[in-house]
Amino acid sequence: MSKKINWSGEQLDAIQHRSGAAIVSAAAGSGKTAVLVERVKRLMLDPQDPVNADEMVITTFTKKAAAE
Numbered sequence: 514m515s516k517k518i519n520w521s522g523e524q525l526d527a528i529q530h531r532s533g534a535a536i537v538s539a540a541a542g543s544g545k546t547a548v549l550v551e552r553v554k555r556l557m558l559d560p561q562d563p564v565n566a567d568e569m570v571i572t573t574f575t576k577k578a579a580a581e
Contacts, residue, residue, distance in 0.1 A: 519545065528552045531562075546573065 520528065524544060527537050528551050535552070537545050549571060556564040 517550075520548075520551075524548050528555060531556075549573070 527535055527548050537548055539545050
């Protein structure tokens, strides 16, 4: 069972951003990876304007985040 995440306003802004590229920069443990994963899920599953995975570049800088 998945738990519901209560996204902050800034996190939702990053997740819902649709007008071009987005950079997410924040302190360690602030939920950056979760935000990026949610953003990718929503972009790919958008019923009106889905984005193909091969059209995205997603970069992370830690082994732990990459594993997620």
